[in-house]
Amino acid sequence: MTVHDVAARSGVSIATVSRALREPHRVSEDTRDRVLAAVRDLGYRPNRAASSLRRGRTGVIALVVPDIVNPYFSSLTKGAQGLSRERGYGLVVVDTTELAEVEAEEIAALRSQIDGIILASSRLPDDRLAEIMSTTTCVLINRDLSELGVTAPTVTIDERSGARTAVGHLYELGHRRIAYVGGPERSWSQGRRAHGTREAAAELDGVTLIDVGSFAPDVDGGRAAAAAARDSGATAVIAYNDLVALGLLARWSETGIRVPGDVSLMGFDNTFVAELSSPRLTSVGADLTECGELAVELLLERIDHHEPAEAGLHRVVTPRLAVRDSTAPPADADRG
Amino acid sequence: MTVHDVAARSGVSIATVSRALREPHRVSEDTRDRVLAAVRDLGYRPNRAASSLRRGRTGVIALVVPDIVNPYFSSLTKGAQGLSRERGYGLVVVDTTELAEVEAEEIAALRSQIDGIILASSRLPDDRLAEIMSTTTCVLINRDLSELGVTAPTVTIDERSGARTAVGHLYELGHRRIAYVGGPERSWSQGRRAHGTREAAAELDGVTLIDVGSFAPDVDGGRAAAAAARDSGATAVIAYNDLVALGLLARWSETGIRVPGDVSLMGFDNTFVAELSSPRLTSVGADLTECGELAVELLLERIDHHEPAEAGLHRVVTPRLAVRDSTAPPADADRG
C-alpha cells in the first residue's frame, strides 16, 4: 500500500494524495473526499520511515526513566504515553536501571533517531546534562539547570510547597514536634524536601523539626529508620516518600507502635502504594500523570513550533495533600 | 553525518561503509579498521529512517499493556525494555488504559510501522485476536489461542502449577480449610487460578477449598472480600493477586484479625507490593521481568530468522513460591 495505490484509485497524482493527508485545506473538497475515501478503502497508512527520511522528523519521542517499576515513574510514563499517543507521536521508553552510564549511552544512541527526549530524574551530573541539553531537543523533569545558566524546558515539582503543606497539615492537627526521615543525600528531591520542611517548621510557632538522617528511598530504608524516628520523641513523622513511610509503618506495627494512635505518619509523592496499607497513608504529592503530560506538551511545543529553548518553557506543579488515615491529632492534644 | 562523510574520511565508497557496518566479514580487515575508526571519530550513527525504508524493517518493536502503573505490567515492561535495548531494538510502549478499543486501534496504527508487537494480557476477544495474529508478527503474553487452532508464539505462566504450589504450601503448614478470593470472572488468569486451586485441593487429603467469589483485582476488591473470606471459616486464604491480599490484610487489621495468627494469607504474582506490608506477604508468582525478556526473545527470533509462526514457539514460565511472614501453621495445628 503506497501513495501510488491511493493515487491510482482516486485518479489523482501522488502529490495530491500526500497533500490531502498533510494539508487538507490545500486541496479541493471534492478531491479530498475522493482521496480520503480511497485511503479508507485501501486501509492505507503512510510509511513512517519514508516520511521521516524526507521530512527529517521521526514522529517519535523518548522518555528516559531510572526505573519503570517505581510507581513514581510508571505514573509519569502513563501520562506521557497517553498524550503522545493522542498527538500522534510514538513514545519509546527507556529504563536506565538507575545507571548514569546507561542513560548517557542511550541518549547518545537515540539523539539522531527521534524528535526529542524527556529526561525524568536524570542521574547524570549537571555538566554532562548541560552538554546534552545544548545539542538535543529535550525536556527535563525534576531537574533545574537554571543556576548553571542553562535554560532548558523543565517540569518541576514545587517540593518546598509540598513540604510546607505536609508540615502545615501536621501543625493544624496540633503536632509541635515533627521528625523528618530523609532520602538519599544526593537526591534532588531530598534536598528540596528537607529544606522545605525545615523552613516551614521555622516559620511556625513552637514547632521543632528533627532530622532523623538519610535512608534508602524504599521500604527497607523506612524499616531501618523506624527506631530512630520513634526515639526522636516526635508525635508525627514525615517520610521522604511513600515507600519509606510504608517501611516505618511496617516496622512500627511489628514493635507495637500504632499509627496514628501513637504517632502520625505522612508520606511524599502520593503514589498508589499510599492506598495499600492500613491505615492508609496521608501523603502529599503532585499528579505524576499530569507531569508526564506536561513534559510531552512542552517537548512537542518545542518540536512543532520550532521554538527555541527559551525561558518560559517551565511548568511547576504544586503537590496536593491527600488526607487519609495515618494522621490525627497527637495523643496529648486535648491535654496541652 | 552520513555514509558519505564516513566514506570520504576513510577513502572508500559509501557501499563499503555500509558493508563494514552490516557485514564486517565481507570487507578486508584493513578497510574495516579504517572505516570503523572514521565512524568512531565522526560519531556517525546510521540514520534509522533511511535504513528502515530501504530494508523494510524498522528496528522497533511495540509492547502493548493494559496499565503500565500496575506493577505486574511495569515489571514485564522492564524486562522487555532491557532485552530489546540489548539487542539493538527500540521499544515503543503502549498503555491501553484497559480499553479493548484503544488496544485494537493502536495495533492497527502500529502494524505497518514496526517489526513486531508483544501483546500482554490482551483485552481483545479471541476472534479479534486470532485475526490480528494472522496478519501481524506478534507474541502473546498470558493468552493461548491454541484451542482455537491459532498457533502463535506465546509466553504463558503456568498458573495451575502456581496454584498447586500455593495450596501445597498451606497444606504442609497444616491448613485443611482454605479459601480462595477470586478476581474478575472474565480474566484469563482468574480461570486458571481458580481451577488450579480447586484441583490441587481435590488431590490433597482432607482439604476443603471454599470459593469466596469474584472481586475487583485491586485493594478495594480485597477489602470488599474481607468479611466473606473470614466468615468462610478457613484457616488460610489465597487471594487472586497481591493487591487483593493487601486489601484483605488492611481490612482485617482494622477489624482485629491478625495475620498469620488468626488466619494465614497468600498472594499471587509476587510483585514488589508483597514486600510492603506487615506482615510481608507470602506470594507465588513468575519472574515477570523474565517473561518480558522471553517475549522479546520469541519475537526477535521470529523477526530475525524469518521463522514462521510455528508451534514450538512457546515458553511456559513456572511461578515460584516466596515465603514471607503472612503464612504460618493454623492456630490449632498442635492440637489437631
Add this chain to the structure above:
DNA sequence: TTGAAAGCGCTAACAT
C-alpha cells in the same frame, strides 16, 4: 574485495 547506481515511499519545490 570494492564501487557504481538504482530505488525504498514519501514530501516539498517548482511548474502548470
Add this chain to the structure above:
DNA sequence: ATGTTAGCGCTTTCAA
C-alpha cells in the same frame, strides 16, 4: 488546485 520531479540516507544487486 494539481502534477512533475528531485531527492532524504541507506542497502543491495550487479559489475568490475
